[in-house]
Amino acid sequence: MTSSTVSSPLPSARAQRRRMLRSADRSRNPFRIGGAILLALVFAFPIVWTTIGAFKPSSEANASPPVWWPSQFSLQSFAKLDSSGTSLLSYVLNSSAVTLMTVAITTVVAVLAGYAFARFRFPGKRVLFGISIGMLLVPYPALLVSLFTVMVWFHLTNSLFGLALIYSTFQLPFAIYMMRNSFESLPAELTEAAELDGCTKVTALPRVLLRLVAPGVVTVALFAFLAAWNEFMAALVLLNDNSSFTLPIALMNAQNGPLNTIDWGGLQAGITVTMLPCIVVFILLQRYYVSGLVAGTGK
Amino acid sequence: MSVVQHATDAVTREHSIDTTRAREDAAAVTRPSRPRRPAAPSTHRARARRAEARSGWLLAAPSAVLILLFFVVPFCLTLVMSAFDWPTFGTPKPVGAANFAHVLSDPKFGQALLFTVGYTVVTSVLGVAASLGMALLVRPRFGGRTAVRALLFAPVTIGFAPAGLLWLSMSNVRTGVLPAMAVALGIVPPGTDWFANTGTTLALVVVMTVWKTAGLAMLVLLIGMDSIPQEVYEAAKLDGARSWATLTRITLPLIAKPLSLVILLTVTTTFLAFDQFFAMTKGGPDNSTVTVVYYLYNAAFVNLDRGYAAAVAVVVVVIMAVISVAQVRLQRGKDRA
Numbered sequence: 073m074t075s076s077t078v079s080s081p082l083p084s085a086r087a088q089r090r091r092m093l094r095s096a097d098r099s100r101n102p103f104r105i106g107g108a109i110l111l112a113l114v115f116a117f118p119i120v121w122t123t124i125g126a127f128k129p130s131s132e133a134n135a136s137p138p139v140w141w142p143s144q145f146s147l148q149s150f151a152k153l154d155s156s157g158t159s160l161l162s163y164v165l166n167s168s169a170v171t172l173m174t175v176a177i178t179t180v181v182a183v184l185a186g187y188a189f190a191r192f193r194f195p196g197k198r199v200l201f202g203i204s205i206g207m208l209l210v211p212y213p214a215l216l217v218s219l220f221t222v223m224v225w226f227h228l229t230n231s232l233f234g235l236a237l238i239y240s241t242f243q244l245p246f247a248i249y250m251m252r253n254s255f256e257s258l259p260a261e262l263t264e265a266a267e268l269d270g271c272t273k274v275t276a277l278p279r280v281l282l283r284l285v286a287p288g289v290v291t292v293a294l295f296a297f298l299a300a301w302n303e304f305m306a307a308l309v310l311l312n313d314n315s316s317f318t319l320p321i322a323l324m325n326a327q328n329g330p331l332n333t334i335d336w337g338g339l340q341a342g343i344t345v346t347m348l349p350c351i352v353v354f355i356l357l358q359r360y361y362v363s364g365l366v367a368g369t370g371k
Numbered sequence: 372m373s374v375v376q377h378a379t380d381a382v383t384r385e386h387s388i389d390t391t392r393a394r395e396d397a398a399a400v401t402r403p404s405r406p407r408r409p410a411a412p413s414t415h416r417a418r419a420r421r422a423e424a425r426s427g428w429l430l431a432a433p434s435a436v437l438i439l440l441f442f443v444v445p446f447c448l449t450l451v452m453s454a455f456d457w458p459t460f461g462t463p464k465p466v467g468a469a470n471f472a473h474v475l476s477d478p479k480f481g482q483a484l485l486f487t488v489g490y491t492v493v494t495s496v497l498g499v500a501a502s503l504g505m506a507l508l509v510r511p512r513f514g515g516r517t518a519v520r521a522l523l524f525a526p527v528t529i530g531f532a533p534a535g536l537l538w539l540s541m542s543n544v545r546t547g548v549l550p551a552m553a554v555a556l557g558i559v560p561p562g563t564d565w566f567a568n569t570g571t572t573l574a575l576v577v578v579m580t581v582w583k584t585a586g587l588a589m590l591v592l593l594i595g596m597d598s599i600p601q602e603v604y605e606a607a608k609l610d611g612a613r614s615w616a617t618l619t620r621i622t623l624p625l626i627a628k629p630l631s632l633v634i635l636l637t638v639t640t641t642f643l644a645f646d647q648f649f650a651m652t653k654g655g656p657d658n659s660t661v662t663v664v665y666y667l668y669n670a671a672f673v674n675l676d677r678g679y680a681a682a683v684a685v686v687v688v689v690i691m692a693v694i695s696v697a698q699v700r701l702q703r704g705k706d707r708a
Contacts, residue, residue: 097601099511108508109515112522115582119525121548122537136545137554177437185434192427193420200435207442211643211691213664214684217671218448219441226440241441244434274426302530304646305664309672320532324650327536336546343533343540350528355521362590369591369632 119347125340126150133337149337150345160342162315163322166232167301167346170318173236174300175293178243182292183285185244186251187277191263201252207245216309223310230313238310239300247292250367254288255281291364294357298350319346449688452681459675470682479658480683483666490573490662491641498581498637502588503630507618509589510596520593524586531583535650538579542566569659572652576660579647584640588633595629596622628702635698639691663687 099105125133126149128142133149150160188194189201212219219238220229228234258281266276282289304320311317317325323342327334354361453470455463474480509520526534542549544564553559565571599622607617623630645664648654654661654669661669667687671680 097511099513104508104511105513105515108513108519111505111508112519115526115586116522118537118541118582121541125540134546137551138546138548181433181437184430188427188430192423192430194424194427194431197427197431200431200438203443204434204438207438209692209695210446210688211639213643213645213667214687215442215445215449217667217677217680217684218445218452220671221448221452221677222441222445237437238441241437244438248434273423274430298528302533304530304532304649305668320530323533323536327539327650336540336543339536339540343537346533347529347537351525354525354528358521362594365590366594369594369629
């Protein structure tokens with residue numbers, strides 16, 4: 073405020089006008105606000121209902137008609153997801169392993185490739201970039217048939233590492249594109265200055281540039297996390313041993329219980345464990361999600 | 372997956388960058404060589420260029436290897452497999468175009484295709500309408516707007532498989548809260564199993580899909596709307612434009628690009644639907660909710676008919692390519708107008 077009174081009247085008038093426009097953009101319509109809040113509650117209801125359901129004692133989680141509020145909060149449902157006796161924790165660990173590997177591989181590979189595409193000239197560059205973008209036009213469920221055969225060749229079926237390699241590969245189009253844009257938005261003088269300080273073009277990456285593209289790296293990691301944690305179809309096809317199942321597969325199996333009996337409490341506990349990390353991570357990193365979306369939609 | 376929307380944009384952007392670069396190259400060639408370094412630099416520069424190419428390749432190599440092994444090889448293998456009878460054990464036999472003839476003549480594939488198209492049209496229309504409505508509703512500032520937006524978006528972060536199971540657990544006839552509410556409100560008689568009837572089963576999957584995907588489309592549209600300068604709305608207000616006119620004459624035309632991206636994104640992801648049907652319907656009742664990808668899955672991993680499944684996969688790839696190209700054409704036409 074004080075600085076605007078000191079400086080010339082023009083910017084202050086402009087600031088005032090901007091404030092005016094901003095307040096014109098503010099809605100005080102109670103129907104709009106009420107409607108928006110109501111809609112948000114409707115959207116949140118399934119999430120809240122399931123989370124509460126996960127903490128109901130087993131008898132109340134499976135009660136018909138459903139019990140709205142548990143008489144006491146219990147962790148009973150988290151103990152057993154299915155009749156196989158494998159605990160929910162082991163599936164959480166499997167999913168975490170696949171997700172961590174995917175995030176690590178995707179970010180490292182995409183940072184290197186993004187830097188190469190943004191700052192280096194090399195033969196085949198346009199072909200490689202073209203293929204990585206062209207991948208977006210080929211839906212990956214269509215490739216699962218042959219991907220399964222390829223994984224048999226590489227002895228990577230039933231392997232969480234093999235799954236992570238596939239997830240990383242199919243994250244690359246977005247990740248490389250995102251990282252290339254991040255590197256291109258840095259001024260070229262920066263690399264030149266680093267080279268004068270004794271870096272090579274390659275060592276300038278970890279020493280100088282990496283910190284500056286960190287927001288892009290977070291975005292790439294976030295998208296890789298959500299994709300790997302939630303992926304279902306490839307895991308369904310490639311994993312065939314209960315001990316290596318990821319959460320989505322384990323949940324699906326819990327739903328196909330023996331003799332069609334489903335422990336709804338256990339299922340809700342499993343769903344809660346699967347969905348809450350995504351929601352929490354998204355809320356913490358919203359900003360990066362939006363910037364990824366902005367990059368993706370070409371604004 | 373938020374994938375396809377990047378494709379068209381990236382391709383066009385890449386194109387424009389390449390043309391500017393080509394122009395720079397041309398300028399560099401016609402520019403007279405600098406006087407200060409007369410003879411030596413040509414070899415020096417060539418060496419520097421080779422070093423740059425080597426570093427560039429080293430940096431890009433990991434991505435090239437992954438893409439080669441897990442995309443190019445399977446992609447080519449799919450094409451090869453589609454021309455073979457490919458048993459799980461034993462040697463494959465070439466069968467020419469027989470697999471494709473079989474795909475196109477199988478009434479079950481036709482049924483799956485028809486069902487998928489119907490599901491895609493219904494879900495896309497409802498989903499795009501819902502997300503547009505949501506975006507318009509939460510665009511202006513108000514107290515709690517951030518929290519409202521976050522709640523509307525939260526389902527997007529949940530995977531289709533857990534989201535499908537979540538809705539299954541909410542709507543099953545025994546313990547589901549939704550049937551209990553419907554019974555309490557007198558909408559349905561007690562004991563109605565929504566999953567026993569194709570219509571209600573499909574309705575539940577559509578509602579689940581819209582719930583899970585509308586937030587993403589809303590966010591893309593909001594990003595588009597935020598780039599419209601507020602002054603435009605001020606001017607319209609001064610001209611006496613009503614809110615309907617503002618919507619149809621200003622907002623919609625100015626978000627045409629994000630809107631068409633949203634449509635492409637919604638159409639392609641719904642067309643490839645699998646997880647939610649696997650979770651909620653298992654293709655039933657009576658195989659009435661088998662989507663194209665579900666059909667592909669059954670062919671490859673239930674009937675173990677890999678060659679045939681590869682042919683189905685090729686057909687799916689072609690359909691997706693047609694949808695994407697049509698969308699890009701449509702967009703180009705709009706841009707020129």
